[in-house]
Amino acid sequence: NAGVTQTPKFRVLKTGQSMTLLCAQDMNHEYMYWYRQDPGMGLRLIHYSVGEGTTAKGEVPDGYNVSRLKKQNFLLGLESAAPSQTSVYFCASSLTSSYTQYFGPGTRLTVL
């Protein structure tokens, strides 16, 4: 039982490049979330999903897209990376909205 895993752990992009971050969970959770963490701040919600095939915007969705084609995977895409997207990205999952959220180890992204 690996819990929540994220790929990759680190990435450096140039402005304008695209990339996809992968989140996988093996706990059969319905809900999945993408957060970003900037220095000196707590986490802010980018997008979330309440089940396979569904996605919704969070607090800071601009510049990101997501997909949940399989229940266990939640993908976060950056179509045209900007320096303002330099951050640490965390994925989380929960059984339902009422239950504990479990977090992955994070992806450190730098956009030059």
Next chain:
Amino acid sequence: GIQVEQSPPDLILQEGANSTLRCNFSDSVNNLQWFHQNPWGQLINLFYIPSGTKQNGRLSATTVATERYSLLYISSSQTTDSGVYFCAVRGSTLGRLYFGRGTQLTVWP
């Protein structure tokens, strides 16, 4: 959204000391979690505590939902307790968590 305020922002202790971290929130919540972010950036679940009191070893937490605050107690601090402690609350909207800015704890030997 729900405002979450944590205090103090920074705390420096010597090993063996006790501490209390506070989390105030602006609205009714259905869920409250405490996390420890270690120096490697990993977020570790400490407590899921929408109300009441829980204990886990040297750590304990109390949430008084009617008064909109939660407290995290750390007793007999160890250097491995260093890191940032986050409080996060969930309102009614589909499970999203609102995070505070955290308390940076440094424990010296």
